Amino acid sequence: xxxxxxxxxxxxxxxxxxxxxxxxxxxxxxxxxxxxxxxxxxxxxxxxxxxxxxxxxxxxxxxxxxxxxxxxxxxxxxxxxxxxxxxxxxxxxxxxxxx
Numbered sequence: 115x116x117x118x119x120x121x122x123x124x125x126x127x128x129x130x131x132x133x134x135x136x137x138x139x140x141x142x143x144x145x146x147x148x149x150x151x152x153x154x155x156x157x158x159x160x161x162x163x164x165x166x167x168x169x170x171x172x173x174x175x176x177x178x179x180x181x182x183x184x185x186x187x188x189x190x191x192x193x194x195x196x197x198x199x200x201x202x203x204x205x206x207x208x209x210x211x212x213x
Contacts, residue, residue, distance in 0.1 A: 122204040129197035136190035143183035147176035154179060 151157055151172050156179060164171045 122201060122208060125197055125201045125204060129194050129201055132190055132194035132197060136187050136194055139183050139187035139190060143180045143187060146179035146183055147173070149176065149179075151175040 152162075154175065156175055164175075166174065
């Protein structure tokens with residue numbers, strides 16, 4: 115059941131959580147270029163082998179992670195914006211006939 119009784123509250127909660135998720139993704143994208151690539155999920159996917167000089171590997175992997183985090187943050191921001199607009203619309207519809 116959760117928040118099924120109050121669509122406006124459910125939409126606001128979703129918008130808030132998406133905003134939080136987007137913020138975390140932006141922070142991760144800022145930190146990605148300087149984070150040691152050996153402490154990332156991508157390093158595990160590469161089977162701990164890359165065949166590049168260390169400095170180049172750090173730049174390449176950090177750059178790829180930064181780009182992907184920002185891409186996901188942008189998609190999340192769009193979804194959060196849609197939910198915030200829907201929440202304001204639901205609040206505006208509710209105002210004239212407030213209980």
